[in-house]
Amino acid sequence: MSFYFAQFLTGLASASSLFLVACGLSLIFGVTRIVNFAHGSFYMLGAYLAYTLVQYVPGSIVGFWGSVIAAALVVGLIGAIIEVVMLRRIYNAPELYQLVATFGIVLIVQDAVLWIFGAEDKLGPRAPGLDGIVRIFGEPIPQYDLLLVALGPAVLGALWLLLNRTRWGVLVRAATLDREMVASLGVNQSWLFTTVFFLGSFLAGLGGALQVPRVSINLLMDLSIIAEAFVVVVIGGMGSIPGAFVAALLIGELNAFGVLVLPQATIVLAFVVMAVVLVIRPYGLFGKQETAAHAAGQVEAPIRPASPLKRTIALALLALLLVLPFLMGEFALVLATDILIFALFAASLHFIMGNSGMVSFGHAAYFALGCYGAAFLVKYFGGSMEMALVAGPLFAGLGALVFGWFCVRLSGVYMAMLTLAAAQIVWSTAFQWQELTGGDDGLLGIWPSDWARSKTAFYYLSLALCGGGILLLRRMIFSPFGYALRGGRDNPNRTESIGIDLRAQQWAAFVIAGVFAGIAGGVYVFSKGSIFPDEAAIPRSVDALVMVLLGGVQTLSGPIVGAGVFRLLEDEISRLDYWRAILGGIIVGIVIIAPEGIAGFIKRIAVKAGLEREGETAA
Amino acid sequence: MKLFRFVAGAIAAAVVGLAAMAAQAADPIKVGEINSYTRLPAFTDPYKKGWQLAVDEINAAGGIKGRPLQIIDRDDAGKPGDAVKIAEEMVSKENVTMLAGTFLSNIGLAVADFAKQNKTLFLASEPLADAIVWESGNRYTFRLRPSTTMQAAMLAKEAAKTGAKKWATVAPNYAYGKEAVAAFKKELTKLVPDAEFVEEQWPPVFKIDAGPVVRAVEAAKPEAIFNVTFGGDLAQFVREGNLRGLFEGRTVVSLLSGEPEYLEPLKDEAPKGWIVTGYPAKDIDTPEHKAFFDAYMKKWGEAPKLGSIVGYNTVKSIEALLNKADKYDAETLVETMKGLEVPSSPSGPFMYRAQDHQSTMGAWVGKTDVKDGMGVMVDWFYADGADYQPSDEEVAKMRPAE
Structure with missing residues (x-):
């Protein structure tokens, strides 16, 4: 019995640490509606800063706590600066832009921390005066665990007082409910947002600084905490601080006892719980349905078929692609094959995102399922490449059929989070189910059939499958099905009222996007010869989003342009040191300067030059 | 006078310039190197410094057969797919003579498979997975560092001497951890047939929740513990374990924990008396190692880590290979690589076994201790990799036919 009690206390200590990070994230989301990926980076910064400061005051109790608070304050300031300089410009952008922009910050902070603090893992000193055990x-x-156990509720109480007993708290709660109303009542919104961001970042920094005596500080802290913090915030209900507390308890104890019962499946468990909660209570345990934002995205101009000029351009491009092997060397073909695969992958994401208004943050799941489906057929059933290229998309479609059923019930950020959870379930299953997927070691030796083995032949195969896929998707966008989806995107109520079963249409769109991502995955696995769980991980999903955003969400050619530019760019800059910071800077730059993407930008120029009518799409 | 000076200066400049051109005229031999430089800088940074030192030394001494050695290194960002793409680029665009590198086992395996498919020589420098030379071994892939099973065998031999029978294991829940535990169990039960394993803990890699793990091990009351966690996970495991007295009166055997990469961040909290494989950089006094150590200190201003030795030995192997081979096509290189001897290296001589393409580079085995507030290795000896290999029949059974 005493053993279980001690295990329970250990769980509580983890829960408190988790709560500190998650409550800041929830607070920021509640007010600014920004899902802040960089929150984990603030946590990491807090830990590094506190570790550095503590070195100057070894062994002193005041010095230790002074360092922790100072580190948290500095992180709070950094957060406030980032809010003023950057995020303020994108509050009205769609959620996904914000999510991707904050991911850009993650990349920049990663390289900045590497540059400033060095690559080595750091192990801070224990807390002076609290370095023993109690029986x-x-x-x-x-x-120290007991202190953390007490600290969680203490911070919860302090936040409650701050939000319920101060004028600032009243304003924050009002802004959480309806920020336009608060603004129209004359409250200085930007000041309010900055202070909230300061407090949220301060809490993340504090959470990180408090980990110094417990964990080793390393460059992987940011992404590993953010995934857990997302789970907590989503389970608790986004914007709800008591919800974050309850959810942190749930996850903390789940880990503590999960280790005893199911030590092999600890990663999957948290995401499964999250998915279950979202299915039963779509807005989390304590969350409320999102109040419709007043400025709910501008209605996009209708899509028109390509003009003769653009048809000519498209045909010229196709002709160029067909003769490419005669013009370029072998490696250019490898790169071109890569671009074709990712163009189809991005186009399939664009199909549900741009055309249907469904925000998917876990599209890599279906890409990876396509890869695994193809790989399983080759590895376990001795199938040929031709059969595998059919099996991959079917497998991905099956996955999309299951996950899609849950996902299309939600919209906006909640849907993004549920798709993320789905992708994480796929990733952690692939990672932990070693017998089937080879786990981390992946599945190897999945090479094309003999006739497609040369780089040129495989390039033509990719061109046929991926190019064909893109054209099919485009055809669907102009079909009545595509129109219904756009109707649902722009006005769900009207669409339903004219007799369209929107949810069924969206579910179908989700499955179709999954199948096409699966085609891309199938081709990918044969181009690389192997498949690893990374293909389902968060960075792969972000890649797809960046490609779509880079090209432009509101244009049909966006994903193709985006995939091409992104892969070429990545290929160029990954030769440099600190290339992640550069990529991060580019992502942030696109969101702020050119939110309409490259294709969108060209279109704007074309409209101005009179080559094109307003509201027409690039081919 | 001024004019004379000018003319003399011009002639001198021209001579220097011509000499430089002559040196350039000899085409460099290009080797493609792929590693996780941004994903795992703590390990790959010392590694890079190690191979850069070796390249500088070789080129300062006139290169290989009069041609300079050029290593083209690229970052795979920790993604196997990217590593394969880079490998393709290096082979088809840069025309590299061979490939080398990789740290994570999955990336090593992916590049090895690429090497087989594209018939290009690949020297896997750092990845430990047994599969690279055994189950997934292929004609074109060789491996430098002692594998998981070799290091587990070294530790099992020492562990058997302690007489402990009841064991608990703690290992990260992915391929490397599982392979290490399986190898240790197999090697230990060969030596101690009645050894039993009473508890297994599999914390997720880089995400250990050390408190519950320590408690679960403690609850099983083992006599000895076999640990495979490393990096941040190890630090937390050690800290929680020390705090709760898990290691008191117990034998602990731990893979890789004596490497400075893992031991140094622990500072004075480094465990005492653990049996480990690692690298006691400052105490090795063979002339070869001393020369390496001093040159490294002079170039980089810090002591080498194990990765530095691996990086250095990688290039030393490449040097030996390219000096010995008369032609640089893949088939000749593979045949030359079989049984290739590297007569002198900081870790002593080693060679590449023809039967499974594994090098006989060994590891240092010893006990951990704390001196002057730093974790160090004591009572260590160099375990030659040649002594910890499976028999040729076993190898033949495990390796797929060529």
């Missing part, structure tokens, strides 16, 4: 029912419990 409870004969079980040894670290003193």
Whole structure:
């Protein structure tokens, strides 16, 4: 019994740490509606800063706590600066732009921390005065854990007082409910947002600084905490601080006891719980349905078929692609094959995102399922490449059929989070189910059939499959099905009222996008010869989003342009040191300067020059 | 006078310039190197410094057969797919003579498979997975560092001497951890047939929740513990374990924990008396190692880590190979690589076994201790990799036919 109690206390200590990070994230989301990916980076910064400061005051109790608070304050300031300089410009952008922009910050901070603090793992000193153990029912419990157990509720209480007993708190709560109303009542919104961002970042920094005595500080802290913090915030209900507390308890204890029962499946468990909660309570345990924002995205101009000029351009491009092997060397073909694959992958994401208004943050799941589907057929059933290229998309479609059923019930950020959870379930299953997927070691030796083995032949195969896929998707966009989806995107109520079963249409769109991502995945696995769980991980999903945004969400050619530019760019800059910071800078730059993307930008120029009518899409 | 000076200066400049051109006229031999430089800088940074030192030394001494050695290094960002793409680029665009590098086992395996498909020589320098030379071994892939099973065998031999029978294992829940535990179990039960394993903990890699793990191990009351966690996970495991007295009176055997990469961040909290494989950089006094150590200190201003030795030995192997081979096509290189001897290296001589393409580079085995507030290795010896290899029949059974 005493053993279980001690395990329970350990779980509580983890829960408190988790709550500190998650409550800041929830607070920021509640007011600014920004899903802040960089929150984990603030947590990492807090840990690094506190570690550095503590070195100057070894062994002193005041010095230790002074360093922790100072580090948190500095992180708070950094957060406020980022809000003023950057995020303020994108509050009205669609959620996904914000999510991707904050991911850009993650990349920049990663390289900045590497540059400033160096590559080595750091192990901070224990907290002076709290470095021993206490025996409870004969079980040894670290003193510092007990402090953390107390700190969670203390911070919860302090936040409650701040939000319920101060004028600032009243304004924050009002802004959480309806920020336009608060603004029209004359409250200085930007000041309010900056202070909220300061507090949220301060809490993340504090959470990180408090981990110094417990964990080793390393460059991977940011992404590993952010995934968990997302889970907590989503389970608790986005914007709800008590919800974050309850969810942190749930996850903390789940980990503590999960280790005893199911030590092999600890990663999957948290995401499964998250998915279950979202299915039962779509807005989290304590969350409320999102109040419709007043400025709910401008209605996009209708899509028109390509003009003769653009048809000519498209045909010229196709002709160029057909003769490419005669013009370029072998490596250019490899790169071109890569671009074709990712163009189809991006186009399939664009199909549900741009055309249907469904925000998917886990599209890599279907790409990876396509890869695995093809790989399984080759590895376990001795199938040929031709059969595998059919099996991959079917497998991906099956996955999309299951996950899509849950996902299309939600919209906006909640849908993005549920798709993320789905992708994380795929990733962690692929990662932990070693017998089937080879886990981390992946599945190897999946090379094309003999006739497609040369780079040129495989390039033509990719061109046929991926190019064909893109054209099919385009055809669907102009079909009545495509129109219904756009109707649902621009006005769900009207669409339903004219008799369209929107949810069924969206579900179908989700499955179709999954199948086409699966085609891309199938081709990908044969081009690389292997498949690893990374293909389902968050960065792969972000890649797809960046390609779509880079090209332009509101144009049909966007994903193709985006995939081409992104892969070429990545290929160029990944030769440099600190290339992640450069990529991050480019992502942030696109969101702020050219939110309509490259194709959108060209279109704007074309309209101005009189080559094209307003509201027409680039081919 | 001034004019004379000017003319003399011009002639001198021209001579220097011509000499430089003559040096350039000899085409460099290009080797493609792929590693996770941004994903795992803590390990790949010392590695890079190690191979850069070796390249500088070789080129300062006149290169290889009069041609300079050029290493083209690229970052794979920790993604196997990217690594394969880079490998393709290096082969088809840069026309590299051979490939080398990789740290993570999955990337090593992916590039090895690429090497087989494209018939290009690949020297896997750092990845530990047994599969690289055994189950997934192929004609074109060789591996430098002692594999998981070799290092587990070294530790099992020492572990058997302690007489401990009841074991618990703690290992990260992915391929490397599982392989290490399986190898250790197999090697230990060969030596101690009645050894039993009473508890297994599989924390997720880089995400250990050390408190519950320590408690679960403690609850099983083992006599000894076999640990495979590393990096940040190891630090947390050690800290929680020390705090809760897990290691008191227990034998602990730990893979790789004596490497400075893992031991140094622990500072004075480094565990004492653990049996580990690692690298006691400052204490090795063979002339070869001393020369390497001093040159490294002079170039980089810091002591080498294990990665530095691996990086250095990688290039030393490449040097030996290219000096010995008369032609640089892949088939000749593979045949030359079989049984290739590297007569002198900081870790002593080693060679590449023809039967499974594994090098006989060994590892240092010893116990951990704390001196002057830093974790160090004591009572260590160099375990030659040649002594910890499976028999040729076993190898033949495991390796797919060529």
